[in-house]
Amino acid sequence: MNDHAPQPWVHRIRLMRHATLAAATAGIALTAFTPPAAFAAPRPDAVQQRLDALVKDDGMPAALATVKGRDGRNRTYTAGLGDLATGARVPVDGQIRAGSNTKAFTAVVILQLVAEGKVGLDASVDTYLPGLLRGDGFDGRTITVRQLLQHTSGLPEYMESPALSDFTTIQYRYFEPRELLDGALSQKAMFPAGTSWMYCNTNYLVAGMIIQKVTGRPFGEEVTKRVIDRIGLRHTYVPAVGETALREPHPHGYLRTAPDKPLVDYTDMDSSMAWSAGAVVSTNTDLNTFYSALMAGRLLPAAELAQMRTTVPADVLGPGVRYGLGLQSRPLSCGGLVWGHGGTAAAYRTRGGVTDDGRAVNIAVTVIPDGPAAVHLTDAVDAALCR
Secondary structure (H helix, E strand, O other), rough: OOOOOOHHHHHHHHHHHHOOOOOOOOOOOOOOOOOOEEEEOOOHHHHHHHHHHHOOOOOEEEEEEEEEEEOOEEEEEEEOOOOOOOEEEOOOOOOOEOHHHHHHHHHHHHHHHHHHHOOOOOEEEOOOOOOOOEEEOEEEOOEHHHHHHHHHOOOHHHHHHHHOOOHHHHHOOOOOOHHHHHHHHHHHHHHOOOOOOOOOOHHHHHHHHHHHHHHHHHHHHHHHHHHOOOOOOOOOOOOOOOOOOOOOOOOOOOOOOOOOOOEEEEOOOOHHHHHHHOOOOOOOHHHHHHHHHOOOOOOOHHHHHHHHHHEEEEEHOOOOOEEEEOOOEOOOOOEEEEEOOOOOOOOOEEEEOOOOOEEEEEEEEEEEOOOHHHHHHHHHHHHHHOO
16 A cells, blocks of 8 residues: 555554565365364463563564364463453354465466366466556466466555555445456556566456456355365355455454554454455464365365465565465474465464464464564464474
8 A cells, every 4th residue: 555655553454465465464175174173272371471572572462273183182362351341251263364375276276277278377367357457567378377376477556556545545435356456456566477576456456356257256256165174174254345344353453553543342343345355254273274275275276376385485475485376385483384375364364374284373462563573473383383
């Protein structure tokens, strides 16, 4: 989100393309996958201590986590307050806005369509959306579907448009996908397609439009049918048009507009501004289930999963981070990689993923952290997987 005279919180949101919605507001199973039951942690441990520190030392209103160990059991944790106004406790495994984790869902649907022969990874965007992408330094005839999913298209960021420069004015505003895209088309390309890498939400906006064009069905319906229902994500959904409240127990999320201003309760919102780039609502446990099922081959054939895991350097996201097709890998301090995505909505941030040996973690906080707090959130994921 861009503004000619941006406030500090706007700067954080504009960094979204630099950090997997990391300082920003910026997948076909043949058998059902039933997640293990969640178990509350019986006593404070390394994970609980990290969450407590995120609240006490870093000022997060709430932090909540689900950790799946080698035994396959999910253990849940909470810290802080679920509602600052009432002092209510944090719901165990409460729903959160999952932000750019949505990109992994979107990429899975595209790759399923690739496996079905309906989309070509190296076909041009114009093959499916003729004439849609024309602008200063970019052309849909020379941008491929793969480049969209891997953030190598060079398309400009729609979140930088003036219409999205102040979240407080658009909390309940509905945006059509084409309206969001127009905010990008008026800008200059970041680089020629295929010559560099930069995180950009516009890529997944266009991917969502391809899904709708190829299937003839709404984006949310395709994600629900092909991913959410397929693996039994009972607490995950794509919000319907006009839906602003979360459906199940949840911690409130807060928007920080400036360091010296009170937090704004941004729990309820029209998530159409994020659409196929970031609108999914989920829980920590469901996100663990999703990434576990994905990496176990329950959502994609082997060939398409291999494509998804084929990565390019994305060091701007952190040392050693690499980005595949809607999926990123990050080195762990104890060796190996964690595979996931993470996401930031206007008032929530999630970090986590799964390892090749089946461990999984997802941690959510209820205000966008910056500076040391953002690092501490990522470190908490590492600590949970390496304890």
